[in-house]
Amino acid sequence: MPTLPQKQSRPSDHEPHQARQMAESFGSDPERYDRSRPRYPDALVEAIIAASPGPDVLDVGIGTGIAARQFQAVGCRVLGVEPDARMADVARRSGLTVEVATFEAWDPAGRTFDAVIAGQAWHWVDPVAGAAKAAQVLRPGGRLAAFGHVFQLPSDVAEAFAAVYQRVVPDSPFNLQQRRQALDSYQVLFTKAADGIRAVGGFTDPEQWRFDWEQSYTGDAWLDQMPTHGTLTQLPADKLAEVLAGVGVAIDAMGGGFTMLYTTVAVTAARTSTA
Template identity: 75%
Template sequence: MPTVPPERARPSERESHQHRQAAESFGSDAERYDRARPRYPEAMVDRIVAGSPGRDVLDVGCGTGIAARQFQAAGCTVLGVDADARMAALARQLGSEVEVEVATFEAWDPAGRTFDVVVAGQAWHWIDPVAGAARAARVLRPGGRLAAFWNVGEPPPEAAEAFAAVYRRVLPDSPFNLQGTAKAALDGYQALFTKAADGIREAGGFSAPEQWRFDWEWSYSRDAWLDQLPTQGAFTRLPPDTLAQVLEGVGAAVDAMGGGFTMRYATVAVTAARTGAA
């Protein structure tokens, strides 16, 4: 989700990893998802690979293979796991050497296989943080690295305010935090970073988790921004007429800014190394 933080925390609601319908909604337009979603900084990919004992990568929640192809380009062999068969099929199609197995990570059978790296791009919040970390520990070789990472978009203030006004008008009861400001985005994701780190600590078998941050920018035209907006979790299950209202309002806001804007991204990885014997 480039600019939309995860669902607001409410004591009576389930954790994000229990919202299976939301987690598995992205495959409704897998081609758009792959085309429009932002990639990840090469510097992060290189640092993850450099901090691992080898180049056998397990990509958890691999989706259409965006991160998998980037790790392949860095010289890695990648196996993907995804709960959505539609996303997995496109990942196989687009990555000539990407193998993908369809399963939730918690239920996935590694069949004795082990890896040097377990990564999860924009997906770890859909996985039980303790069970996921424990499973990662079981499949990682000694010294292997777990790295869960997210792109967090920080739109210009005028864009954030304009988009938030559209969301308040069209989606006043959304369970997602749609304030749209850079601070809201980072604050919303910080809860995910903390939860991921706490899960790693509770699962055991890892060094102390760290946060790595990589800052970069990407310029969007009106059409490019509207292309990716329906792939965000807040919008994937909206009725078509409601989504059309969102796109119309956001498109008008981008037009008012001159037809485009530059997004500042912070890509944050929560990462730890496997300790002890295999």
């Protein structure tokens, strides 16, 4: 039976799901977040639907509804859970149903689903408690899929951006070496998600599904997205403006745009039983 393990090591204060101030900072400008953040590969959406027993989807950390609208567009019925009321309001404006709560505290009230998804959000959920709640609400054969983007800046773009960050906000976590090895650095989060699923039982062994794609950005489009990044959401307005100005100059010097390489990774497993 899927349960929370009786004995767990005390979580580190540096675990992502403990960083509530950072997690809630994305709602400071939800309209910008919704228009500027990248969508998910159609192939990912199709793969999750094909591996699920039906169309009822629970979107954990639905945010402004970016992933949910993609699932809804191909015939799924989507319910969202979102701790930030500001993000939830934007999602509701596009016709989505959203309940405001953290996933760990959310009451499913006996409802069950064919898929539980989380786009760019599972690292804000306790990986064990979240997997246990997903097991509780999934129908037999239902699919848990936690997915997110890893972006790889072209080396010349990364170096130009790093120079701006180091000049304006030298204490920023922006790290050029990490950006060069982005997929490796994110693997820690993917491993924690998989370990949480294994810890509760009641799932098949987690798999990783990988989707590689690219997106071209104009300078204006990238500068519009930048304030939604976790490294910048809590910067003072004057420092943010200085970073944006410096990055804008760097992009102009490259010809006014660049192409970003993305990898979207899903950590996924199927519900094996209800016992």
